Amino acid sequence: MRPRQPNRTPAREKSPATILPEFFATAPGGPGLSGEIDGFGTGADGIVDGPAIFRGQRCGVACALLSQETMAIDPSPSITDFDRQQMAQLAAWTARQLGTTRQTPFCADVVETGTGRLVLRRLNAVAAEWDPSSHAEVRVLRATCKKLKTLSLKGHTLYTTCEPCPMCMSMALWSAVDRVVFGATIKDASRHCRQIYVPAKTVAKRSDMTCVVLGPVERVACVALFEDERMQAMMKTWRHAKPKAAPKS
Ligand SMILES: [Zn+2]
DSSP, X not given: OOOOOOSOOOOOSXXXXXXXXXXXXXXXXXXXXXXXXXXXXXXXXXXXXXXXXTOSGXXXXXXXXXXXXXXXXXXXXXXXXXHHHHHHHHHHHHHHHTTSTTOOSOEEEEEETTTOOEEEEEEOOHHHHTOTTOOHHHHHHHHHHHHHTOSOOTTEEEEEEEOOOHHHHHHHHHTTOSEEEEEEOHHHHHTTBOOOOOOHHHHHHTSSSXXXXXXXXXXXXXXXXXXXXXXXXXXXXXXXBOOSSOOOO
């Protein structure tokens, strides 16, 4: 069943892709949202709850963006304006984390497909949790199922800064999200850290489950997360750091 679409089309002078970087750069009280981020979520768990992200004085612009009726998603199997806006916002937020101890290019959201409401956001926490499976997508899907006390996330879309690896795409299928929208591709990521070269769309096709996989979306912004010099320095310490001469298959 198609979710109800809004009748009104509120005017918007700037896209979130334009507004949010400006918002982060000019927000009063310090550099971006790092205070709020440290203030919740927290610790190794790194829980980031959608509405809470924008709590407090600095939330005006982002809250307004999230609550606009135009944020309702067209559930069709194609990339929508909302997808681009959500990915731009996710990439901008993840970029803010590069200046914290939680720096990673990998971050994922679970969003209600019909309303555009952000349910949860999680960063990759492999190192923080000493868990090779603590990829952002796995973490956010697990946390959302627990939060909603359900084994099916039908009616939800997974947004992720990087194309899901086979493990994460499998998790997306097992959790029954409707759609997966990603930013950078596995090939993009492979220039910086080791990857498993199975496209997410291939994983979906080889299953008997239904999930639309869309991407790349906001690829430039998401690739920039990997190319940030702080991230480059961090990745050199990773076990999965890319060797100088990558083995050819
Ligand atoms: Zn993964």
